Amino acid sequence: MKKKEKLARRLVRERSGGICEVCGAARATNFQHRKNRSQAGGWSAANGLDVCGSGTTGCHGYIHANPAESYERGWSVHSWDDPAEVPVQTALGWVLLDADGGRTAVAPCAT
Known part of the structure; x- marks a missing residue:
C-alpha cells in the first residue's frame, strides 16, 4: 500500500470511527472513492467515504447500483x-469533507 493511500484510509477511518458514513448503522469495511480513480480521483480523505459492504453489497454496493442518487x-x-467542494449526505447530515479527515456541517442540499 502506498503512502497516500495509507494516509487517506487512516484519516477516513478515524473520521468514521469505524462506522459506515452513509447508513451510520453498520461496521465500515471499505473505502468508497467519491470520484473514481479512473477519473483522476486520488487517495484523499475528501475523496473517500468509509462504507459498509463491498462493491456489490451494503452501502458500497448501493452507491454503485444507484449512480443518479x-x-x-x-x-x-x-x-x-x-470532492472537497461537493457536499455529501452522511448519517450525520450534510457535510463538506476535507483532506485532513475533517468534516464541516452544511445546509441540506435539495435532492
Missing part, C-alpha cells in the same frame, strides 16, 4: 468536480 447525495462526484 449517489451523485445527488454526494456519495459520488463527477470527474470535473473537486
